[in-house]
Amino acid sequence: MAMPAIRFDRLGQVFETRSGRTEALRDVSFDVARHEFVSILGPSGCGKSTLLRMIAGLLKPTSGSVDVFALPVTAPRDDIGIVFQKPTLLPWATVEDNVVFPARHKTGRVTAEERGRAGELLSMVGLAGFEKRLPDELSGGMQQRVGIARALLMDPDILLMDEPFSALDALTREVMGFDLLRIFSERPKTVVFITHSVSEAALLSDRVLVMTGRPGSILTEVTVPVGRPRGPETAKDKAIHDLSDYLRDLLLTRHAA
Numbered sequence: 001m002a003m004p005a006i007r008f009d010r011l012g013q014v015f016e017t018r019s020g021r022t023e024a025l026r027d028v029s030f031d032v033a034r035h036e037f038v039s040i041l042g043p044s045g046c047g048k049s050t051l052l053r054m055i056a057g058l059l060k061p062t063s064g065s066v067d068v069f070a071l072p073v074t075a076p077r078d079d080i081g082i083v084f085q086k087p088t089l090l091p092w093a094t095v096e097d098n099v100v101f102p103a104r105h106k107t108g109r110v111t112a113e114e115r116g117r118a119g120e121l122l123s124m125v126g127l128a129g130f131e132k133r134l135p136d137e138l139s140g141g142m143q144q145r146v147g148i149a150r151a152l153l154m155d156p157d158i159l160l161m162d163e164p165f166s167a168l169d170a171l172t173r174e175v176m177g178f179d180l181l182r183i184f185s186e187r188p189k190t191v192v193f194i195t196h197s198v199s200e201a202a203l204l205s206d207r208v209l210v211m212t213g214r215p216g217s218i219l220t221e222v223t224v225p226v227g228r229p230r231g232p233e234t235a236k237d238k239a240i241h242d243l244s245d246y247l248r249d250l251l252l253t254r255h256a257a
């Protein structure tokens with residue numbers, strides 16, 4: 001097998017704080033292939049965001065390892081884009097300046113091409129005409145979409161997405177999902193996608209990982225038996241419905257246990 005883009009090897013994470021000790025993750029091992037779209041499902045607090053922070057180099061595991069392109073992660077990398085649950089935009093900067101921020105941060109300047117690309121990404125996420133607005137003039141869902149455009153600006157090879165659509169209504173959410181797939185079909189990406197929606201995971205991913213409750217570990221993984229390209233028709237596919245039902249039952253049973 002080719003070198004994986006991301007490899008977790010017997011990773012564990014224990015948080016020690018003044019209020020006590022939390023074992024968040026235990027013995028987590030999995031690979032993500034280059035240009036694979038993997039979703040992670042699991043109960044609240046099972047360590048999904050913690051996994052992403054480790055890939056991003058924002059947190060060091062207390063045991064085991066995480067490698068990106070066969071190198072241990074030691075610090076944030078340029079070739080990884082992140083979409084957080086809360087988009088953390090700069091409040092004093094316009095929407096467009098927020099989107100070009102990664103370029104300014106990296107090189108100290110923003111090229112005309114990068115500005116052009118920011119404009120394209122903003123129209124893609126449905127925010128054409130909002131370039132000069134400030135973040136607090138936008139709704140929560142619109143701010144989330146600015147965060148998505150910002151993460152795509154530098155065309156990173158790896159994209160980490162932590163419930164990126166949680167503030168969107170169901171319909172916009174589905175449309176955004178397919179828009180993302182279209183972008184990825186033109187510019188392939190390795191995606192790790194956290195969601196609480198079983199149907200979203202089934203619809204968008206190549207593979208779905210299901211985690212146990214805390215301490216989180218991988219309960220099972222399922223390959224989505226549907227090809228690409230995918231679009232609104234895919235949402236009606238029986239295989240997607242069956243997989244969603246299976247995943248929902250799995251999570252409910254585990255939740256009850």
Ligand SMILES: Nc1ncnc2c1ncn2[C@@H]1O[C@H](COP(=O)(O)OP(=O)(O)OP(=O)(O)O)[C@@H](O)[C@H]1O
Nearest residue numbers: 015017022024043044045046047048049050051214
């Ligand atoms: N910096 C930290 N210090 C102490 N405990 C933490 C820290 N970060 C996370 N935790 C704990 O680790 C566990 C996993 O948290 P995490 O945010 O990764 O879960 P999650 O699966 O993403 O949850 P959700 O689905 O609710 O967003 C939780 O019990 C949380 O309280």
